[in-house]
Amino acid sequence: MGVKLVSQGEEVIAFINGDIDHHSASDIRKEIDAITEEKWPQLLKLDFSSVQFMDSSGIGLIMGRYKLMQRLGGKLLIVNIPSHIIRLIKLSGLSELGIIKREDETIDATHK
Amino acid sequence: MQPINEMKFEFISRSSNESFARATVAAFISQIDPTISELADIKTAVSEAVTNCIVHAYNNKFGTIYISVKIYENGRVIIKIRDKGCGIENIDKAMEPLFTTGGEERAGLGFAVMQSFMDNIKVISKPNKGTTVTLEKSIIPRIVKNG
Numbered sequence: 718m719g720v721k722l723v724s725q726g727e728e729v730i731a732f733i734n735g736d737i738d739h740h741s742a743s744d745i746r747k748e749i750d751a752i753t754e755e756k757w758p759q760l761l762k763l764d765f766s767s768v769q770f771m772d773s774s775g776i777g778l779i780m781g782r783y784k785l786m787q788r789l790g791g792k793l794l795i796v797n798i799p800s801h802i803i804r805l806i807k808l809s810g811l812s813e814l815g816i817i818k819r820e821d822e823t824i825d826a827t828h829k
Numbered sequence: 830m831q832p833i834n835e836m837k838f839e840f841i842s843r844s845s846n847e848s849f850a851r852a853t854v855a856a857f858i859s860q861i862d863p864t865i866s867e868l869a870d871i872k873t874a875v876s877e878a879v880t881n882c883i884v885h886a887y888n889n890k891f892g893t894i895y896i897s898v899k900i901y902e903n904g905r906v907i908i909k910i911r912d913k914g915c916g917i918e919n920i921d922k923a924m925e926p927l928f929t930t931g932g933e934e935r936a937g938l939g940f941a942v943m944q945s946f947m948d949n950i951k952v953i954s955k956p957n958k959g960t961t962v963t964l965e966k967s968i969i970p971r972i973v974k975n976g
């Protein structure tokens with residue numbers, strides 16, 4: 718449960734594990750923000766492959782990190798979204814921000 | 830119509846109880862053999878309602894959250910989530926997607942998720958008295974699911 722953070726070059730990758738609800742989101746947020754504000758990466762990637770459960774607190778978490786990366790002048794990308802969360806993501810309208818990458822999609826050339 | 834089965838529980842509005850609440854409701858409903866996806870929908874909707882009690886109704890003070898689950902003939906499930914918190918001034922406005930009084934980290938999507946993941950939602954609220962959210966979903970019997 719929680720988040721594992723990897724910083725490499727201009728990227729920070731956060732592997733989120735377990736449930737994202739209001740309870741867990743505050744620790745996940747604090748850990749991601751701490752390393753992101755320290756490293757100022759060009760790209761913050763949130764890897765959702767090990768997320769078992771998510772409610773709208775997860776949408777709030779993504780939107781908050783999107784705003785953070787806008788402030789820092791970088792980009793946010795959400796990768797490896799499991800099929801069980803896709804309906805929630807669609808309902809949120811987050812897909813329109815261009816930050817969602819599905820497992821089956823080819824890698825965006827600008828983020829190689 | 831009388832329910833064929835029923836349960837009630839209550840707990841303190843600590844955020845660590847969010848997962849307890851949705852898992853408990855799901856465990857009770859499991860006896861009528863829902864699909865994984867039906868169960869996931871219910872867990873998500875319950876999580877939204879319970880989180881609203883903790884974040885908004887009691888606003889990080891401690892109060893009691895009451896949940897009841899009724900199962901009817903034909904697989905109809907009715908879940909009530911009740912608090913004695915601050916109440917909602919304008920329910921129509923509160924239920925609009927993206928409306929939030931919760932600040933930067935809240936999306937304002939809780940009610941939209943409950944609406945979309947359940948068959949029906951009803952909200953009754955009185956300022957300073959509390960709020961009751963009633964969620965309804967029909968679990969399709971396996972015989973029908975299997976065609």
Ligand SMILES: Nc1ncnc2c1ncn2[C@@H]1O[C@H](COP(=O)(O)OP(=O)(O)OP(=O)(O)O)[C@@H](O)[C@H]1O
Nearest residue numbers: 773881885886923929930931935936937938939940
């Ligand atoms: N039980 C409640 N008691 C008091 N106010 C509530 C309650 N539930 C919801 N509200 C009010 O309704 C608004 C909308 O709720 P909703 O769940 O849709 O969004 P949110 O909780 O603000 O954000 P999110 O659920 O996306 O994290 C809340 O911001 C709050 O003002």
Ligand SMILES: [Mg+2]
Nearest residue numbers: 877881939940
């Ligand atoms: Mg909410």
